[in-house]
Amino acid sequence: MAEPIIAFDGVHKVFEGSNRVHAVDDVSLTIDAGEIFGVIGFSGAGKSTLVRLVNGLEPVTSGRLVVDGHEVSAMSEKQLRAVRPDIGMIFQQFNLFGSKTIAENVAYPLRLAKWDAGRRAARVAELLAFVGLTDKADAHPSQLSGGQKQRVGIARALATSPKILLADECTSALDPQTTREVLDVLRRVNAELGVTIVLITHEMDVVRYLCDRVLIMENGRAVELGDVYQVFARPRAQVTQRFVAATMRDKPSADALGRLAATHPGRLVTVPIVDDAHTDAERSSVFARHGLEARVIYGGIIEISERPYGSLTYAVTGADTAVDAALADLAGSGGYTEHDRATLPNSEGHR
Amino acid sequence: MKFDFAANGGIFLEAIGTTLYIVAVALGVGGLVGLGLGVLLFVTRPGGLRPNAILFNLLNLLINFFRPIPFIIFIAAMGPLTLAVVGSSIGTNAFIFPAALMVSFASARLVEQSLVSLDPGVVEAARSMGASTWTIIRTVAIPEALAPLILAYTFLFVAVVDMSALAGIVAGGGLGAFALSYGYQRFDWAVTWLTVAVIVVLVQSVQYLGNWLARKALRR
Numbered sequence: 279m280a281e282p283i284i285a286f287d288g289v290h291k292v293f294e295g296s297n298r299v300h301a302v303d304d305v306s307l308t309i310d311a312g313e314i315f316g317v318i319g320f321s322g323a324g325k326s327t328l329v330r331l332v333n334g335l336e337p338v339t340s341g342r343l344v345v346d347g348h349e350v351s352a353m354s355e356k357q358l359r360a361v362r363p364d365i366g367m368i369f370q371q372f373n374l375f376g377s378k379t380i381a382e383n384v385a386y387p388l389r390l391a392k393w394d395a396g397r398r399a400a401r402v403a404e405l406l407a408f409v410g411l412t413d414k415a416d417a418h419p420s421q422l423s424g425g426q427k428q429r430v431g432i433a434r435a436l437a438t439s440p441k442i443l444l445a446d447e448c449t450s451a452l453d454p455q456t457t458r459e460v461l462d463v464l465r466r467v468n469a470e471l472g473v474t475i476v477l478i479t480h481e482m483d484v485v486r487y488l489c490d491r492v493l494i495m496e497n498g499r500a501v502e503l504g505d506v507y508q509v510f511a512r513p514r515a516q517v518t519q520r521f522v523a524a525t526m527r528d529k530p531s532a533d534a535l536g537r538l539a540a541t542h543p544g545r546l547v548t549v550p551i552v553d554d555a556h557t558d559a560e561r562s563s564v565f566a567r568h569g570l571e572a573r574v575i576y577g578g579i580i581e582i583s584e585r586p587y588g589s590l591t592y593a594v595t596g597a598d599t600a601v602d603a604a605l606a607d608l609a610g611s612g613g614y615t616e617h618d619r620a621t622l623p624n625s626e627g628h629r
Numbered sequence: 630m631k632f633d634f635a636a637n638g639g640i641f642l643e644a645i646g647t648t649l650y651i652v653a654v655a656l657g658v659g660g661l662v663g664l665g666l667g668v669l670l671f672v673t674r675p676g677g678l679r680p681n682a683i684l685f686n687l688l689n690l691l692i693n694f695f696r697p698i699p700f701i702i703f704i705a706a707m708g709p710l711t712l713a714v715v716g717s718s719i720g721t722n723a724f725i726f727p728a729a730l731m732v733s734f735a736s737a738r739l740v741e742q743s744l745v746s747l748d749p750g751v752v753e754a755a756r757s758m759g760a761s762t763w764t765i766i767r768t769v770a771i772p773e774a775l776a777p778l779i780l781a782y783t784f785l786f787v788a789v790v791d792m793s794a795l796a797g798i799v800a801g802g803g804l805g806a807f808a809l810s811y812g813y814q815r816f817d818w819a820v821t822w823l824t825v826a827v828i829v830v831l832v833q834s835v836q837y838l839g840n841w842l843a844r845k846a847l848r849r
């Protein structure tokens with residue numbers, strides 16, 4: 279049982295003003311030491327605010343927030359300053375100091391911590407080697423690519439050996455290839471240095487690639503929290519289902535079903551592929567066992583947390599009673615969705 | 630009678646010296662006070678590092694009140710205060726006092742604007758590392774906004790040269806007074822134009838220097 283390193287207990291954050299915003303609304307959850315914790319949600323859900331409470335960039339309005347043994351929700355700005363070197367932070371726009379070289383950027387938190395020049399230089403060299411940017415030490419941020427800038431951001435955030443790293447949309451300004459590079463660095467930060475990572479993103483793909491658990495936020499509330507695989511496999515909240523659907527694209531839209539129905543005879547059945555108690559072999563052979571012909575007409579399978587996940591849509595032909603029997607088997611082993619031809623858009627009339 | 634450079638060249642040089650003295654002191658003192666006020670505005674503004682509505686609004690009001698006053702009227706209005714502080718209401722130093730005040734207000738605004746245009750992300754990054762407000766100002770805000778700050782002070786230099794031409798009205802001397810009394814009033818246009826040339830060369834060189842420094846600060 280891992281120790282919680284961050285514990286929210288009935289935490290609220292309200293921004294007073296002409297239009298009052300309840301940015302974080304009664305959040306209670308714990309984040310374990312050593313995990314990679316994802317936070318997703320649509321714009322304005324309160325993700326950034328939630329994470330900025332952790333290092334006290336925003337004060338908690340009410341509730342209790344304990345971070346690494348410090349009751350952050352009860353600390354003054356001055357006390358918080360002493361805690362912040364133990365909580366690194368990286369940003370969407372990297373936020374490097376343009377007037378300083380890469381080495382000076384990485385050395386900045388060490389200067390704040392009053393390290394002497396010799397130790398500073400050694401630590402900077404070590405950090406730049408870790409992120410693979412030793413040759414850029416004397417360059418300025420404007421001379422670096424986005425991915426390189428974020429790696430500098432990571433090196434700078436890790437300078438004082440924090441236990442926690444907060445990452446706010448740290449790959450949202452990057453292309454997919456560079457995103458992968460940065461995520462791989464984060465994975466090493468977690469695996470090799472044991473740093474707990476709290477990662478905000480609006481891309482389910484990032485969550486899928488990196489996170490152990492994921493929190494889904496909506497209107498300041500924590501609407502769903504669970505293992506990444508469980509959240510993908512059995513999304514409960516509507517927002518979660520939308521996120522999963524947007525990432526997966528494994529289920530045909532009504533229009534696509536209409537087109538498929540026009541060209542494929544038989545009953546249309548979507549079967550989820552979920553790695554749980556029931557094996558896929560058991561499920562994919564169900565139609566054959568009932569003497570039916572089933573053709574895959576749509577679908578997609580990806581890997582989440584090193585386990586397969588997705589769905590396949592079949593056109594099943596054969597005796598109706600046999601199909602019903604097969605579907606009854608499926609209902610008992612992970613479920614299915616049948617698409618009623620009568621309710622589908624009629625695409626034969628379209629062209 | 631035409632101005633005799635051979636005999637009275639010293640007067641011309643002295644006028645140049647007085648102007649340079651006025652500009653240096655007014656810009657030096659006023660610019661420094663303005664830097665402090667500008668930083669204070671930046672720090673206390675809503676959403677700033679240490680928001681303080683009372684202080685911010687007070688400073689704002691003060692600056693907005695004095696800034697639009699035409700400088701020549703400002704000099705007159707400040708008379709009693711100048712007398713109290715400088716000990717005289719005429720002469721070069723009696724001119725420098727209101728000039729430095731006006732420069733303080735003007736530079737406070739320019740400094741504030743340069744700092745506000747700074748990417749708030751870098752300030753946020755420094756805060757996330759545990760930097761204090763003063764440390765952020767010193768090691769992040771000013772270095773990151775150096776180029777606009779240099780240009781702001783270059784602009785201010787030109788404005789102070791402009792202001793300094795009025796020193797003559799409180800018998801403060803300088804190039805303005807020189808051009809008027811030896812050029813304009815004696816119909817000696819050459820003297821006026823020579824003064825113009827000196828000022829143009831002065832302003833242009835400083836502008837050039839400022840642009841060069843700002844570009845150097847940006848080349849990174």
Ligand SMILES: Nc1ncnc2c1ncn2[C@@H]1O[C@H](COP(=O)(O)OP(=O)(O)OP(=O)(O)O)[C@@H](O)[C@H]1O
Nearest residue numbers: 293299301319320321322323324325326327328480
């Ligand atoms: N300093 C602030 N003052 C007032 N309102 C704020 C402030 N910061 C955030 N908010 C409001 O709080 C809500 C949550 O904002 P937040 O930035 O946490 O959302 P987010 O989930 O990070 O969104 P995004 O994906 O766009 O970054 C929004 O309605 C936002 O307008």
Ligand SMILES: [Mg+2]
Nearest residue numbers: 325326327446
């Ligand atoms: Mg955000």
